[in-house]
Amino acid sequence: MDRVILHCDLNSFYASVELLDRPELKKLPVAVCGDPSSRHGIILAKNDPAKRYGVQTAETIWQARKKCPELILLPPRHRLYREYSRRVNAIYDEYTDLVEPFGIDESWLDVTHTLHLFGMDGGALADTLRRRVKQELGLTLSVGVSFNKVFAKLGSDYKKPDATTVITRENWREIVWPLPAGDMLYVGRAARKLLGQYGVRTIGELAACPREMLEELMGKLGGQLHSYASGCDREPVRSRYQPEPVKSIGNGTTFPKNLTTQAQVAAGIGLLADSVAGRLRRAGLYAGGVHVTVRDPAFHDRSRQRQLPAPTHLIRDLSAAALELAGELWKPPSPVRALTVTAIHLTPEEETYEQADLFSPGGDRERQERLEAAMDGIRRRYGSGSIAFGTARPEEEGGGSFQK
Structure with missing residues (x-):
């Protein structure tokens, strides 16, 4: 028996939620954007009138306003968006226990074994969901219905807004x-x-x-x-109550001012590696590799990754590898707008075996483990900003490099 999978995508989600409180703006070009003063000034969502001007998600505010000088900008209210996402997913829960969120505004639903309870096919159920979400919450959905997750996602993108697209065994080649x-x-x-x-x-x-x-x-x-x-996707829809294996742990930041010196970049890498290492330890995971992304002021990203000599969750190991990768991607004084450090190839603590490092005596590593464990304890008691490991703020004059 073929599966029946729906992919539900809330249309212009952030902007649509904002316009529930501001109905007078519905016919005007509106966008939700980040804070320009903190250099997160990009478009997060836009309504249909703004789309007609060519405004695009993830472009800068100045680019959007160049296309649409009358664009109305609203600050994001993430707590409100999470609440509406929760309400929408509660509606989905009435039809199946297999609801897998894909971001805050999208979800897959596997209704293969519950569809018969409602006396309708997948397309009719999709229409029912669209009608309920519109009537109960004032939001619109685009829904794709298919026999696998990938084609269901293509279906929800195929017609927008407020539409249902059914991709079957018979028509998928013609559509896809x-x-x-x-x-x-x-x-x-x-x-x-x-x-x-x-x-x-x-x-x-x-x-x-x-x-x-x-x-x-x-x-x-x-x-x-x-x-x-080729239509051979077999990926199951995972209930959101079923924990998903963690594949990577990363942290990135956009700096208030561009970084231009080696010391500033080293400080930025150190702060990010500190955060990633702490998250690894809390999750009981070790990293087998590191991935670094460097973004310039023109939003061009360059990335590189490498395998580590041995699995680790120590700040100094992650930072040293990340610094080497950053050095391969960037040379001063080229400006750096943002950095991201990601731990990859993760393994649980119980599956990680100590690998001897001829250049690092065991006692040194044990001292480092105790030091970072002590830092974790201080942060749990006094807050995350109470202690830092050999770093200074990247924007400070002269920076402050990561101490090995």
Whole structure:
């Protein structure tokens, strides 16, 4: 029996929630944006009138206002958005216990084994959900209905706003294969550019590629994308009450002022590595690798990752590897707007075996473990900002490098 999976996507979610309190603005171009003074001044959401001017999510405020000088900007209210997300998901819960949120405004629902209770097919249930969310909460949904998660997601994107799209075993090639490859889940900008270099621009062309070629080009992701494009996605819908295995732990920040010196970047890396290491220890995880992203003022990102010599959750190990990666991506005095440090290839503490490091005596490592455990205790008692490990604020003159 084929699965029946819905992907529900709230239309222009942040902006729609804001306009519930400001109905007089519905016909005017409106956008929700971050705080320009803290350099998070990008568009987070926009309504349909703003879309008609070409305003796009994630572009800067000045870019949006260049397109639409009359654009009305509203500050985000994240607590309110979380509350509306909770209410919407409570409606979904009435139809299945398999509801998997995908961000704050999207969810997959597996109704395969509950659909018969409501005497309707997947498309009719999607229409019922759209009607209820509109009547009870004043928000609109686009819903995709299909036999797997990837095609359900494509369906919710296919028609917007307030629409249902059903992708079946009979029509999926006709609907899915002409779509741009970038419309498919996990085909980001870099993957789209790489595929385009080999003439692969649609999902159908992706499915027609030899799987071996895609795996050679893109590794494991290439094989996964080939399966998705061929209609072979088997990924289950995971209940939000079922914990998902943690695949990475990262932290990033946009700095109030651009970083231009080695010391400033080192300080920024140190602060981020400190945060990531603490989260690893709280989760009982060790990192087998580190990934670093450097963003310049033009919003260009450069990333690099590497395997660590041994699994670790220590600040100094993560920071040292991240500093080396940052040095490969950036040279002073080029300005740095934002940095991200991510721990990857995670393993639980009970599965991690101590690997001897010929250059680091065991006693030294034990002292470092005790030091960072003591820092964790101080922070639990006095707050996260009560102690820092060998760092100064990156924006301070002269910075302050991470101490090994």
